[in-house]
Amino acid sequence: MSWHEPLLALSPEILLTLTAALLPLGIATVNRRGLIAGVTAAILLVAAFLVLGTVYTLPGLGWLPQGPYVAYGALEVDAFSAFFKLVFIGVALLVVLGSPGYFRERHQPEYYALLLFATVGMMVVASANDLITLFVGFELASFSTYALAGFFKRAGDSNEAALKYFIVGSLSSALTLFGISIVYGITGDVSFNGLAQHAATIAGELGQPGKIDRIPVLDLFAILFLLAGFGFKVAMVPFHMWAPDTYDGAPTTVSAFLAAGSKKLGFVALFKVFLVGLAALKVVNVGAWYGWEIYLTLLAIVTMTVGNLMALRQDNLKRMLAYSSVAHAGYMLIAIAAAVLATNDPALRAATTYLIAGGLFHIVTHAIMKSGAFLAIAGVSSAGIGENIEGWRGLGRRAPFVAFAMAVFMLSFAGIPPLAGFASKFVLFSGAVQTYQLTSNGWFLALVIAGILNSGLSLYYYARVVRVMYVDDAETATTPMPRLKVPLSTTIAVGACLVGVLLIGLWWTPVIDFSLDAAGALMATGP
């Protein structure tokens, strides 16, 4: 291995880090919003191509080492990590595109630099090959977003958002770290492969005469702490309380970044730790109530139900989206819970891959929809309407394009075909159905039924937004309503999300194929 190979493999991260470091220094004097955003967006685009180049052979990028490839023993470059890196970069790109029109504070370069640092942190988590690297990336992303959430320095609720997010986030970091320390204490290893071997050994001895008959309590504690730590990030019930306040108070573009990007960070961690590192610890035969995968299943169901029920009652659109985000975390947890249930069974390998791919697919579509919805709110609220749903009355006339995009996002959230949200929900739920067919395990059926009922429930509040924008002004149709001036840059970003939702909905072959590749790569690193 030559010295420059790992550097090349990590070139996207390096590029972004350098840009982030140079932005405040170099362009600090050029206080032109559009220029800074443009440069950042261009660099992100380059980074995206570099990431793609590590997985697929692209013209002109042949010099990149092709994954799977481990750099310095700590950062793994494969289809799975590339998949998430692309999601993170994509979200950052959309947020950067949407920002100039909305975000007019001072300290422009710092804003974009923080966004880039957060993105790099997320990319490190996606690549991490051991728990320590994962934690470092986690913290980098977290600290950048704490600062971002409070970027409206003189607004009380922005400060509240940042503080709440920071305190809860610190606690979750502490929990994660404690979990990691327990794991290290037990196994003497922090790499995922080492963990997997340890877990496999325990699982192999379970139930054998003279050996242990259940998971050691200490292991369960480690699992619990890690789950809680990551659970905060993904806003899983009961660790979701911070999300509505933070999403509501933070600058809306930052909310988009948090909901669409940062939340997925927790999922990467969950995927890596639970599906690769600890998956073998699930117990099927011995003492049903010791099997923690059942609790994951319950958490998934509770999370989607609580999220949807709370969202029903929200009048503030950002809070509504926050709760819907909680609910969607529940849907994505289906993939993890069900994959844990099914994993390590060679007969179910294909089914598990499909299921994980469903989760990944949903993560992508959710990222696009959520960015789009939050950016639409950002655009409309910077035109002076506010974030309360009442203010959106008749938006169908006042800002036709943004209203249409918002309607599409809402229907896509609910899973109406032929939009992207339907496609990914389809793969996700069908994965659960398939696994139920193969195993006749009632928990899968419960997941499917809960998913269906929740989709019905969520349709109510999603349709409400559509109704307010298009239907409720029928009485006042005669009074002329002024057109809204939605900032151009935000409109472009929303338009990009709209195109994404429609395009993926109509032709999802490339995305699902990439998801399957990524899921396969994840399974390959497992035991």
Next chain:
Amino acid sequence: MGAIVVLAAGRTAKAARWTALLVSLVPLALSSYMLYAIMANPAGGYQFREFYSWIPSLGINLIFGLDGLGVSMFWLTALLVTVSIVFAWDEVRRPNLFYSMLLLINVAVLGVFSALDLFVFYIFWEFSLIPMYFLISIWGGPNRRYAAIKFFIYTFVASLVMLVGFMALWFASGGMNGGTFSIEELSSTVMHGLPSWTNSFQVWVFLALFVGFAVKFPVVPVHTWLPDAHVEAPTAGSVILAGVLLKMGSYGLIRIALPIVPEGAQFFAPLMFVIAVLSMIYAAVICLAQRDYKKMVAYSSIGSMGIVLLGIAAAVQTGSSMGLVGAAFMMFAHGFFSPMMFMLCGVLQHNLGTREFAKMGGLAQAMPYTAAFLVFATMAGVGLPGLAAFVAELQVFVGAYEAFGYWVFLPALYLAVSAAYYLWALKRAMFGKFTRKDGVDYSHLYDVHRFEVIALAVMVAGLVVYGFWPKALVDIVAPPLEAIATVFRGVA
């Protein structure tokens, strides 16, 4: 085929009603040609096939094609959308959006009736909800918001259950390793005598599919969205809802559930019979008690759909295609007389501002043309020989007698009661002495507009033509239905 879909979708934003009419005429013309071609060659299986690979890694393809059963519904859809555009010629509230919603429904429903891939079928099926939701919630009556969202959520959840059934079929046929959503392939594994699926699997899948279809039908006890949706919907919406959207349920049952999971269908045949009879009796009783003309017509749809389900249950029980042909004929005939009645309810609404029987009476003197049309529609609904519905009812009941013996008297009772409520409604509304009632604004009394006459006349023509010449329809639907019924002869 694909061209129609794209064409109708692409032009929807145009403002004028003429554009809408012209656009809607294109699929009508094409589907008429297809109807003609299939009439010329009824036994040719699926014709006008289109095949595009869509999502190869999941085995999802865009497959379209029409056989006799499909084309009858296909043509009916194209016709009814055109007719409802004509009928709603004077829509003034956001006309461009209104017509574009009608055209979108056209696209969705045409897609449903021509899709030969379960996944594509589902996408069109669900997509039809969105324009219908807007039609009800923007142009509907006073309680429209509740009705629209109830319609939306009710059918959405049911469809998801159906989708789970589709998923199960896909995985059972191989899933990621060569599984298929193709209706033809899934049907043929059974038709060729290779029942690879266990009985209990078929029963569960049929149940899942039946939930989805039954809500759309709708049959008791999952019908409650229908009266709300109908009463609040604008007339054109009701026409489409009764004329074609309801048929999606029965069409799906015949096209998908019966041939793909026949053992499941057989397991549930007695239950289907019971549900059908319950729907009919329930509808009849409720109709007698209605005070609102439109609500009565809405409930009578449940009864008519009960007849369709009865025919299907009968065919499953005996393996004779008689009941299925009757059911298909009923779907077709109901697609004429029910929209016609809804149009007339719309006319009454426009004239009087109310549809309550108590506010009517003797209107035949004031609105002779409306009265004439209403008498005709009532006769069709009652099942007067010589009109289309009679043929359908006759076939269904003969088929049901073969299957269930003297139990058939229970549903036959419905026919008598239905005649009673139709005629009683007619009498209360139209005949007797014309007196001006309090609280009714007679200043808009105009009888019928010319464009309304055109729309109604088309319906009359359809009922008469297919009443006197049922062979035109029976000949094209019989071959595919015969093939479906054969399956049940083997295992029965």
